[in-house]
Amino acid sequence: MDLRIERTKRSIINAFIELRAKKPLEKITVKELSELALINKATFYSHYKDIYDLSEQLEKEAVEMVLKNIPHPDSLITNPKQGSAELTFALMSQSKLFDTLFSDNRASILSTRIEHGLKNKIYTLYPEYKNDLEMDILLTVLIQGGFHAFVSHINNTDVNNLVDIIGRINERMLAE
Numbered sequence: 001m002d003l004r005i006e007r008t009k010r011s012i013i014n015a016f017i018e019l020r021a022k023k024p025l026e027k028i029t030v031k032e033l034s035e036l037a038l039i040n041k042a043t044f045y046s047h048y049k050d051i052y053d054l055s056e057q058l059e060k061e062a063v064e065m066v067l068k069n070i071p072h073p074d075s076l077i078t079n080p081k082q083g084s085a086e087l088t089f090a091l092m093s094q095s096k097l098f099d100t101l102f103s104d105n106r107a108s109i110l111s112t113r114i115e116h117g118l119k120n121k122i123y124t125l126y127p128e129y130k131n132d133l134e135m136d137i138l139l140t141v142l143i144q145g146g147f148h149a150f151v152s153h154i155n156n157t158d159v160n161n162l163v164d165i166i167g168r169i170n171e172r173m174l175a176e
Helices: 003-022 030-037 041-047 051-068 080-092 095-101 104-125 133-153 159-175
Strands: none
Touching: 003 030, 003 041, 003 051, 003 095, 030 041, 051 080, 051 095, 051 104, 080 095, 080 104, 080 133, 080 159, 104 133, 133 159
């Protein structure tokens, strides 16, 4: 990619993240973003359809980074403690960006995207699970439940203790 294009995109992204940290997505305008990024509006539109397109692309990239940081996605069902730890630490690696991109009315989107991405990885490894409703529901509970338990309790205990507790609970669910 051309270095100028790369710098322009980086400038747009940095300006967007700065604005997004201060206000809801709906309140960000292309005009203010362009001024902050030191570009004109036409340059912005040559890269993105609108603010929502930019946000969507950044959200997808952030989720993809988390999924890449989970080396054994199937461990959620084969080794729940390890799976819980991998998911938690992958999420923590992007926590500041997630706090910015998925704040306000976009918070529920993150766990849903993580769930879909992890399920796709698991179904690639275990295609027989793809049409198994019970396994699909179990994966939803493990992923969404672990995610929300972590988010709800991260301020009450240390990370390793929380991961261990979630892992033990997941093991109990899988044992039945």
